[in-house]
Amino acid sequence: MATRRQFIRISAMGAGAVAAGLGGYKLFASGVNGGENAAKAVMASRTPTYCEICFWKCAGWVHTDETGRIKKITGNDEDQHSSGRLCPRGTGGVGMYYDEARLTRPLIRTEERGAQSFREATWEEALDYIAEKTKAVAEKYGAGSLALFNHGSGGKYFTDLFKALGSDSIAAPSFAQCRGPRDTAFIATFGEQPGSPENTDIRDTRCLVLIGSHIGENMHNGQVQEMSDAIDNGATIITVDPRFSTAAGKSKYWLPVKPATDIALLLAWIHEIVYNNYYDRQYVEKYCYGLEELKSHVAGFTPEWAYGITTINPNLIRETAREMANASPSVIIHPGRHVTWYGDDTQRLRAVAILNALLGSWGRRGGFFSLEGKDLPSYPHPEFPKVTKSWRDWNPGKYNLADSPVSNVLVDASIPEPGRDAMIKAWFVYGTNLPLTIPDTEHTIKAIQNLDFIVAIDTMPMEITGWADVVLPECTYLERYDVLRASPHRKPAIALRMPAREPLGESKPAYWMARELALRLGKQDYFHFEKLEEMLDWQLLKVGSSLEEMKKIGVKTWERETGSPYFADGEDIEFNTNTGKIELYSTSLENEGFDPMPSYTPHPEPPEGYYRLIYGRAPMHTFSRTSNNANLFDLMDENTLWVNPRVAKEWGLSNGQPVYLKNQDDILSDFPIKVRVTERIRWDSVYMVHGFGHRDKKLTRAYGRGASDTQMITNVIVDPVMGGTGMRGNFVTFITDIKDKEAAS
Ligand SMILES: Nc1nc2c(c(=O)[nH]1)N[C@H]1C(S)=C(S)[C@@H](COP(=O)(O)OP(=O)(O)OC[C@H]3O[C@@H](n4cnc5c(=O)[nH]c(N)nc54)[C@H](O)[C@@H]3O)O[C@H]1N2
Ligand SMILES: Nc1nc2c(c(=O)[nH]1)N[C@H]1C(S)=C(S)[C@@H](COP(=O)(O)OP(=O)(O)OC[C@H]3O[C@@H](n4cnc5c(=O)[nH]c(N)nc54)[C@H](O)[C@@H]3O)O[C@H]1N2
Ligand code: SF4
Ligand SMILES: [Mo]
Numbered sequence: 001m002a003t004r005r006q007f008i009r010i011s012a013m014g015a016g017a018v019a020a021g022l023g024g025y026k027l028f029a030s031g032v033n034g035g036e037n038a039a040k041a042v043m044a045s046r047t048p049t050y051c052e053i054c055f056w057k058c059a060g061w062v063h064t065d066e067t068g069r070i071k072k073i074t075g076n077d078e079d080q081h082s083s084g085r086l087c088p089r090g091t092g093g094v095g096m097y098y099d100e101a102r103l104t105r106p107l108i109r110t111e112e113r114g115a116q117s118f119r120e121a122t123w124e125e126a127l128d129y130i131a132e133k134t135k136a137v138a139e140k141y142g143a144g145s146l147a148l149f150n151h152g153s154g155g156k157y158f159t160d161l162f163k164a165l166g167s168d169s170i171a172a173p174s175f176a177q178c179r180g181p182r183d184t185a186f187i188a189t190f191g192e193q194p195g196s197p198e199n200t201d202i203r204d205t206r207c208l209v210l211i212g213s214h215i216g217e218n219m220h221n222g223q224v225q226e227m228s229d230a231i232d233n234g235a236t237i238i239t240v241d242p243r244f245s246t247a248a249g250k251s252k253y254w255l256p257v258k259p260a261t262d263i264a265l266l267l268a269w270i271h272e273i274v275y276n277n278y279y280d281r282q283y284v285e286k287y288c289y290g291l292e293e294l295k296s297h298v299a300g301f302t303p304e305w306a307y308g309i310t311t312i313n314p315n316l317i318r319e320t321a322r323e324m325a326n327a328s329p330s331v332i333i334h335p336g337r338h339v340t341w342y343g344d345d346t347q348r349l350r351a352v353a354i355l356n357a358l359l360g361s362w363g364r365r366g367g368f369f370s371l372e373g374k375d376l377p378s379y380p381h382p383e384f385p386k387v388t389k390s391w392r393d394w395n396p397g398k399y400n401l402a403d404s405p406v407s408n409v410l411v412d413a414s415i416p417e418p419g420r421d422a423m424i425k426a427w428f429v430y431g432t433n434l435p436l437t438i439p440d441t442e443h444t445i446k447a448i449q450n451l452d453f454i455v456a457i458d459t460m461p462m463e464i465t466g467w468a469d470v471v472l473p474e475c476t477y478l479e480r481y482d483v484l485r486a487s488p489h490r491k492p493a494i495a496l497r498m499p500a501r502e503p504l505g506e507s508k509p510a511y512w513m514a515r516e517l518a519l520r521l522g523k524q525d526y527f528h529f530e531k532l533e534e535m536l537d538w539q540l541l542k543v544g545s546s547l548e549e550m551k552k553i554g555v556k557t558w559e560r561e562t563g564s565p566y567f568a569d570g571e572d573i574e575f576n577t578n579t580g581k582i583e584l585y586s587t588s589l590e591n592e593g594f595d596p597m598p599s600y601t602p603h604p605e606p607p608e609g610y611y612r613l614i615y616g617r618a619p620m621h622t623f624s625r626t627s628n629n630a631n632l633f634d635l636m637d638e639n640t641l642w643v644n645p646r647v648a649k650e651w652g653l654s655n656g657q658p659v660y661l662k663n664q665d666d667i668l669s670d671f672p673i674k675v676r677v678t679e680r681i682r683w684d685s686v687y688m689v690h691g692f693g694h695r696d697k698k699l700t701r702a703y704g705r706g707a708s709d710t711q712m713i714t715n716v717i718v719d720p721v722m723g724g725t726g727m728r729g730n731f732v733t734f735i736t737d738i739k740d741k742e743a744a745s
Contacts, residue, residue: 049500060082071094094631098630105120105505144169147427150172154430183404188353201365207326216246242685260612288582330364414427415446483532611686640675665715671705
């Protein structure tokens with residue numbers, strides 16, 4: 001059986017990485033406890049941080065030498081997110097500081113958008129200019145015409161600025177391009193969402209079912225470590241994926257489902273569990289609403305029925321349903337995270353939630369625990385003004401079940417339509433590379449072209465900064481304070497991020513930028529503290545700590561105040577749904593005019609000679625943000641296109657051969673991508689890692705490396721329930737005559 005260390009090492013290699021040096025730092029260098037002690041011996045000083053390379057936010061230590069040079073980042077042993085060990089990307093965070101392509105001066109556009117011409121500006125000039133443009137848009141069209149797109153810690157300060165201005169058009173891609181459907185489905189079913197980190201009790205589970213969640217390539221640290229522990233403890237892993245993922249390699253069962261048919265498989269599992277009385281009768285009777293309706297709804301959804309749709313053998317469907325039932329309630333049908341796939345995603349995630357409910361896993365050890373966070377007081381400020389035009393008003397009556405603003409609604413509202421002017425007129429973009437993040441790049445660019453004004457706050461020259469009117473350079477997370485990390489977990493805890501050294505060049509932290517703008521816009525009352533660290537100290541003193549203490553320990557954990565993270569036997573529980581019960585039959589969906597129980601609807605098939613484009617993560621990169629990071633580029637410098645040998649043979653493709661891609665709408669990829677011939681992918685699909693194919697030439701290493709999945713995603717299937725952008729209904733074919741393509745472009 002694999003040990004934890006083996007698992008992680010294997011997982012890193014699964015996608016073609018070499019577990020070699022990481023610019024001198026070893027992958028998962030810090031072992032269980034050893035790394036930190038080893039580090040102490042050679043390092044001159046260490047400061048606490050939490051990682052910003054992805055949103056798991058592991059807490060760690062930044063080690064600097066006597067000259068102040070950043071040498072190494074290691075995990076904080078006290079941290080529940082990391083258990084003292086960072087993933088390769090977190091360790092490689094050092095490369096973000098040293099990236100010579102970094103933004104270090106404010107920039108102002110000198111020619112029209114589309115042309116890459118900027119001049120350097122002083123902070124005074126850049127901030128005055130932004131304030132003036134912001135005022136002009138707010139006065140002419142109302143504050144609701146200002147939209148903020150944000151992803152990452154500093155988004156909080158711009159959010160406060162926007163609320164102070166009276167706008168709620170504030171969206172993160174982590175909703176409508178990521179977990180929105182799952183959160184909506186779980187809220188509809190259990191009255192709460194799985195959270196981030198998720199409340200999955202993987203370490204104690206006896207059966208983990210992964211539907212596309214590719215843990216091991218998706219390197220969400222705690223989940224990778226807990227899954228490895230669960231495997232060591234004999235848990236059964238069932239992976240449903242058209243691709244033989246790293247997780248599939250660790251699984252007792254791999255179900256290579258035909259893409260876009262997961263709902264049929266889930267319904268067949270529900271059928272098996274209900275009709276064989278495998279469900280947790282006591283739990284369902286006490287807590288659930290709608291069993292009888294569900295039972296008649298799934299009557300016809302037998303494994304044989306699903307076989308014709310999913311290509312999964314009916315016996316295998318039966319056997320895996322039994323495995324889940326045997327493990328019940330210590331079983332997790334994983335809710336996933338990036339779930340915006342086919343437009344019926346909320347309904348697919350409803351099926352996932354229903355399965356978990358039937359097996360009694362919500363609130364049970366080895367299933368889902370209840371999260372607890374530390375409440376941090378916020379410094380008193382005047383009430384935010386009333387929002388007169390809300391993001392919901394751009395699309396009246398739609399997406400009422402979305403509990404966060406929908407980024408693509410804001411993009412759409414920026415484009416004039418016959419009979420109406422654009423409703424959004426200016427964008428602030430903090431820490432999100434929209435042209436690669438929101439599907440249909442040309443649509444996003446069209447929206448940008450219609451704006452009065454766009455400002456990007458970033459650390460790197462990226463596609464989004466290339467489109468901005470003003471670019472504000474933020475220093476990296478290694479050079480700044482940010483708000484305390486207070487994400488709920490098994491126990492309430494907080495983590496501090498502080499600068500390990502001075503910001504490079506003229507780069508500045510986002511808090512400073514947002515406050516400077518607030519001063520210029522008459523909103524200073526919302527930014528009481530000149531320096532963020534003063535606010536942190538105020539907050540920390542209120543919860544019985546201090547900045548001084550946190551600088552020494554980095555992470556502080558409290559005991560739970562809400563009792564056990566699991567339901568007690570027979571405990572009375574009221575769920576936050578209309579019926580107060582776990583809703584197998586969803587009254588909230590029904591009230592909004594949607595199916596109260598999930599159904600399977602067929603999706604279009606690829607045309608002749610085309611293959612479904614699916615995508616995912618590589619362990620050593622995060623989206624597009626790390627592709628120019630020298631340490632991580634060393635580990636993986638481009639993405640490849642996974643092609644089944646049968647298809648490769650038909651097309652005469654060989655391993656390593658560069659091909660261009662063309663999608664169903666005749667969009668050609670900007671750059672070629674190398675073919676990787678492998679049995680690990682079904683013949684009807686091709687696969688690539690997201691985040692490559694950069695167009696911005698300022699990205700010294702990443703420019704032109706590999707292809708962009710986003711560019712090929714022009715068919716966006718919007719989820720009618722919550723507005724998420726389904727991205728996997730796109731088909732590509734190969735353009736093998738590279739010369740033809742190059743001559744044509
Ligand atoms: N085609 C396709 N689209 C996707 C996905 C996919 O798999 N395929 N995944 C979706 C998912 S799950 C998500 S969550 C989103 C992620 O979407 P994004 O968060 O937009 O992803 P990135 O491409 O990493 O862009 C991050 C941007 O933030 C900048 N940045 C990094 N650190 C900092 C910082 O400290 N401060 C500032 N100011 N900027 C910083 C980076 O330079 C980069 O420009 O993408 C979604 N879109
Ligand atoms: N290393 C690394 N880790 C990350 C990130 C990163 O950028 N880098 N990003 C983080 C973020 S924000 C997110 S949201 C998560 C996303 O991570 P997950 O939630 O795990 O991602 P998904 O995109 O849902 O899953 C991708 C998998 O779905 C499979 N798949 C494709 N089509 C289908 C289908 O029709 N059915 C089924 N069953 N499977 C299918 C693909 O083959 C692939 O293995 O990862 C997180 N972890
Ligand atoms: S999982 Fe890796 S990249 Fe994400 S926060 Fe943790 S160490 Fe950083
Ligand atoms: Mo995500």
